[in-house]
Amino acid sequence: MGSRRAQNPDDSNLAQKYLDIEQAILIVINSDQTVGAINRKGCEILGYKKEEIIGKDWCDNFLPKRFREPTRSVLKKVVDGELKATEYHENPILTKSGEERLIAWHNSYLRGKNGEIISAVSSGEDITEKRAAEDALKESEEKFRVLADRSLEGIGMSQGNRIIFANKALVRLFGYRTAEELYQVPLLDGVAPESRHIIINIMEKNRRSLPVPHRFTYKLLRKSGEIRDVELSFSYVKIKGGEFTLSTFRDITEHRKAEEALATSEENYCTLVNQLTEGLVVAQGPRPRLVFANPALSRILGYSNKELLSFSPQKVVELIHPEDRKMFFSRFKARLEGKDVPSKYEFRGVRKDKKTIWVAISSRRIKYLDQPSVQATFTDITERKKAEGALRESEEKYRRLTENMNDVIYSIDPNGILTYISPSVRQYGFSADKMASHKFIEFILPEDVERVTKDFQRSLRTRTEFSTAFRVRTKKGRIYWVEDNGKFQYDRSGAPISLTGTLRDITERKMAEEQLRESEGKFRSIIESSHDLITLINRDGRVSYLSPACKKVIGWDPKLLIGKRPAIFHPDDNARVQSAINGALKGKGGVDLQYRIITQSGEERWVSHSWAPLFEGGKLRMVASVIQDMTSRKKAHEKLVHQKEQIAQLSRMKERFMADMTHELKTPLSVIMLNLEMAKKMDPVSQRDELKACFDLMWRNSVRLSRSVEQIMQLTKAESADLSTSRFHLIDLIGEVCEEYVPIATTKGIHFEVFGPDIEIEGNERLLAMAVSNLVSNAIKFTPHGRIKINWSSSGRNAVISVSDTGVGIRPQNLHKVFHKFFKEDHDSPGSGIGLAISADVITRMGGRMEFDSKPGKGSTFRIIIPKEVSK
Amino acid sequence: MKKILIIEDEPDVAETIKAYLEGAGYSAEYSLDPAKAVKDLNKFDLLLLDLIMPRFSGHQVLKEMKKGGIKKPVVVLSAVGLPGVISAELKRDYPGVLFVAKTAMHSELLPAIKKLIGQ
The missing domain is CATH 3.30.450.20 (PAS domain)
Structure with a gap:
């Protein structure tokens, strides 16, 4: 400077x-x-x-x-x-x-x-x-000074062991307030102990003029004692003969941390890539070169990672099966150029051991190391392909099987037209070739078409399997029963596209079924028409069947009992019945268990129950029972008792009749005998009048005796009397009867009234006379005094003869018994009790009927209503 | 002269017996209406009673007598075939009553009456 x-x-x-x-x-x-x-x-x-x-x-x-x-x-x-x-x-x-x-x-x-x-x-x-030059320098100096001061990097100049210049950033880096403060600090005091050897080493080398690195990182010790990672670049400058070290400091602590984080992330990514089971490869081109390959790719191809990455383009090409190369590399090239080609497909690869493998690839274009590249994942699908092959083989096998088996396989389109039918359809006398393109329904027996169509539509509607059975008739006229089970196939929108099904010959089964049904029908009709209730009870005691007589026999709606353990037994009989049921479920049979059932409407009903366990394979399967309504039996019993009583009564009546007949015979006889006794002692001359009275009495009672005998004869004869007819006038017949009875009535002080028109009747005169005679006789018998009225009239096609008395009448409780044989109002009543019975009997046999009204103490009226003409 | 009442619904029988008893020296009357006759019983020494009569039987007459405390010698006339059965019942209920079958009256009636009231 x-x-x-x-x-x-x-x-x-x-x-x-x-x-x-x-x-x-x-x-x-x-x-x-x-x-x-x-x-x-x-x-x-x-x-x-x-x-x-x-x-x-x-x-x-x-x-x-x-x-x-x-x-x-x-x-x-x-x-x-x-x-x-x-x-x-x-x-x-x-x-x-x-x-x-x-x-x-x-x-x-x-x-x-x-x-x-x-x-x-x-x-x-x-x-x-x-x-x-001076101005330029001045300008430049200014520029550098501003730069130095504003620089984010620490800039410093040192000489020997001291910093003699530091910009603001450097002062900040060291953590001092002013540069002057920093200038007081010996150089090594600003270096973390673990990095001091680096600085000392450099200074030593420098002193000995040995080459030193001009950029290194070390740990800087701040005033606060905090340590920062710093990258230091330095150079030596000589100014005015003095030697200085000019250094720039960059705080790389954060960068280091980020770098470490990145390293970790990279490691993770690496691990991932290396552990992928899919092969991962990055290739560049246009002459193919592999720039990255993960271990999985090595496993798939059998080459080491090193081998793969060092492959020449030719070697890379040889990794692909010759037949797939053209396709594979044309796509590779197109992809590299950014063209849109299929990214997922399958191809054959060649392993190091020359084995061909099937690979599924998924590739995309990326930038790798600033170069357009293709990144791809390889999945070894050789096994899957093998399985596919096996499947194809299996499919082939099944196809052959279907074509050779007895079941017929078919496929129809939504219009019902056959698109396929297996050759085995020849068993029904049809040719698969001739059936093709025909409507399936054409081959079904017309009677079954409607049912099959219904089944078809139902299946289509409910999207369930199609199942039906129908008949086909061969050309020779033979009828086959065919079972058809099929399934619809649908397209993505859910519309049916085809139905594929199998046809199976079930003729024999149907025949057997038919026979079974017939046989079953027979048994069913027996069971269902039975007046007795037939039931089946399952092993668990639940009722599984009740014959239709259920309601009638036990008074329960079968629906309420099916599937249940019935609780319909009379409380007093329940324990007994339950123990019988338990015994039955253990395999014991039973006969005529009598108990009461409480019917649905709450009535008691006696039943008789017999049952037998049914076994299947040594195990109890169910218990079959027959339950009889004992009402009829009880009724029969009652009837029997009644009949017995009737017989006893009849027998008593007969006894009484005998007694009465005896009385009827003995009374006139006693009169005759007593009068004879008297007459024996009478003098015919002096006692002429008395004697005459005796003879009169004897005569009259002889007549009576004769009539009684006649009545006994009537009784035996009436039932077998012939019904030969004649024409006669009713008035004559009644006149004769009256002639017989008027004297008796007169002696009792009974007044007779007799009147009626002239009616001609065609019929059995003798029997009608007997009936009228009996009525009159009864009237006299039960009328102590008063009046007896006999009249008759014509009523349409009938004649009505009525006999009324003012006698004792008949008590209401006995009215219904009036026409019974041997009925008498009471034991002491006179007569045999047979007269009315005989009368009613003969009148009925003549096509007529008898009626009566009676009031106790007031008298009775008996009417004979008889056709005037014998009906032809 | 002993007075005998005959209750018998058959006029022929009643007439015959009346004549027969009168011939034997008794005073006899008959009634065809048993219910009415019972009330006049006190005037008689003996009752000849037919059992089988309409509405008001001999049996009932006996019951009435027992009820009314009327104690009169009674000869029951029976024409039924099984005198044993009926008489056994009546004998049990009415001890002292004698029974004569109608067909045996010519030989048994007078001895029975004699036994009860004498000549």
């Missing part, structure tokens, strides 16, 4: 200056300010010839205009002796070419003999260049 200012020439040098005349302008200015003399140098600088200068006004001719007046006054001062001779000033001059040049002037005087100043002598040095 030079001094900042040129040295002023001092007086001691003046003589020398003059001597060195050639080096400076030498000019004498007269007192009139004209040029008195000028040396060669002066002419040279001004560019004029000596004669052109001498005698001319200095200021007007050789100074720039702006300096003329100031210089004229200075010169006047010089001539007047007002300026010291040694004074120095700088002043430009104007050359002939019009150029200004800066001249440093030294003035002196030439004095006359009297000491008066006659002229000024000025010597001038052209300092134009020097000043320009």
